[in-house]
Amino acid sequence: MTSPAAPLLVVGDALLDHDLFGRVERLAPDAPVPVVSDVRRATRPGGAALAAWLAAADGRDVTLVTALGDDPSSAELRAALGDRVRLLALPLDGTLSTKTRVLAEGRPLLRLDDGEGRAEEATAEARRAVAAASAVLVADYGRGCADVLRAALTEAAARMPVVWDPHPRGRPPVPGVRLATPSAAEAHTFAARSGGGPAGDPDDELRVAAQDAHQLVGDWRAASVAVTMSGRGALLSHGGTPLMVPSPVTAQGDACGAGDRFAATAAGLLADGQLTEAAVRGAVHAATRYVAEGGVRTLDAGRAPEPAPPAAVGAPTDEALRTAARVRAAGGTVVAAGGCFDLLHAGHVALLQAARRTGDCLVVCVNSDASVRRRKGDGRPLVPLADRVRVLRALECVDAVAVFDEDTPELLLARLRPHIWAKGGDYARTDLPEASLVASWDGQVVLFPYLDGRSTSGIAERAAHAPGGTEGARR
Known part of the structure; x- marks a missing residue:
């Protein structure tokens, strides 16, 4: 029998995501815009809440530290999370951010963002949770949760695996993180801010990602940086020659949430004691499978996915x-x-x-x-x-x-x-x-x-x- 999955603490900015699915057969008579009919609505956790939800689906005990208020969207997110994760709420200044996508035939037509609430302050309970954790995933969506706990996260990175999924609206990871997981576009943005990064020639995507990752390992004082490259996989750098971890197949589908799936898997595997290279390989495979299986369309906001069984004989x-x-x-x-x-x-x-x-x-x-x-x-x-x-x-x-x-x-x-x-x-x-x-x-x-x-x-x-x-x- 193998050991049970290690617990994971997720710190970051939760969102509430809405999808409106429909079909398009004509343009509106008063403007050249598509008319979406037969609309079906789906609601689910987003941002750090999605990352926590997915980590819980791997059979982990997950604690989510995020900012929530008394607004209707915060209440809806609390209900969607249910008892799948342990929730430690920080005070929220404003209303919870929501994201609404309009899709036709599975393809996004439009996205509406609403709510600019930010984490107001840390709590003693949240600081104790970070101090007591054995592994942390920071899902930073630039709305303050990582900022108010930055001192505690800096201390945590010196003694435990910390995975940091950064956002251009947020600050860089704290020094000493085990793994940072920016997308190729995010990595290039961060590298350019400090005066580095080559020209973003699409034909040189791999070279650009390698140079950005190399620079960010030094700039961020991170143990490693894995630049996610959509369907190509991820490029892992410790500051030297990078390791390319390719996707096993080219997965066609809705990639919304694939970055959260990648980060949650990598953090969980590091929590289990895996080496960084093995964690990134597992994360690439999990993100590819997530997209191939339908991505967020397979998630039901009324309940989280069934947890995966432990990898024992017969299981x-x-x-x-x-x-x-x-x-x-x-x-x-x-x-x-x-x-x-x-x-x-x-x-x-x-x-x-x-x-x-x-x-x-x-x-x-x-x-x-x-x-x-x-x-x-x-x-x-x-x-x-x-x-x-x-x-x-x-x-x-x-x-x-x-x-x-x-x-x-x-x-x-x-x-x-x-x-x-x-x-x-x-x-x-x-x-x-x-x-x-x-x-x-x-x-x-x-x-x-x-x-x-x-x-x-x-x-x-x-x-x-x-x-x-x-x-x-x-x-």
Whole structure:
């Protein structure tokens, strides 16, 4: 069993977000503007409140320190958060900021911002919460929450992981943060303020981001800066040669909230004790999946998303079912692939990468240890289930892993109901027992080319007969 997710303190400016969804079929007769009809309204937490909400969805105990008042929008946000997060409210001068988007066919047409309330002062309770935290995410939206707690956050950054998601309207991160997460545009704005930053040539986006990140590590005295680059991934700098962490796929969809998803995931993984590089890889994968699954459209303001189960043996299956359900609900394509994946090799990786490119999420169905033994003999698996699941989950092309104990995955497939069931090309002349089942819900079995000469049995046999192989390893 793995340890439970570590708790997280989120400090920052909460917003209340409204979306108006409709369709456009004509222009208004009195002006050349689109007429949006059949409007549907959705309301949800925004800003730091969204980051806290998403962190709670990862199964964490989350405390949110933010400014709220007595205005109707503050009351609505309190109700939307419910008991999902522990709320420590700072006094708000003015009314809570709201953001309203008008969308047609899923594309934003207009955004209206209202309310300019700012955090008035810190409270003793908020300072104690920062002092007692084991990890902090600062979601700064430039409305004062980070400012009134700046001294406490400076002390915290010297002794615990602090992730700072900055905003051009706010101040730079406090010195010593473990990770700052500006977007490419935000990084360039901050770098330019101190007289640095190259010209923003779109063709040089990677070079510009690298130079901006390098400069900001020094300017901010940050341990590292991860510049998020929309669908390309993130560029991580510690002040030297940067590390590019690419998105596993190009996700098409509404990117609203993807930055909050990135920052919340990175902060949570650092709280769990992960290295910065691993936290950024996990955050890129989570943000990509968030967009692919429909982004904020999958969030219901009446309740937060179900928390992800701990990554223990058997637990990933429920997570995989929820992932498939979210993607299906958002109109995406669910792809599944299956196998033992004992000694993961290049043939497996090529198949999984190709399968992921055909849809919006990939769920890998893996045989349990007992299932492998029944199929392959008492000497298998060579790698136990917990390790096989962990390796598969580490692949950027894999969105979730599900485990089945039967000889074949039909029972699991009936629950997942994927649009595409991917198999290697070595099954081309084989009647797949699950083919008729997949067809029963109008799914499609698709074969992908298989790399010749790669097999677990072959690798194991070559290793056993190699000099210093199995016998040598026993000495």
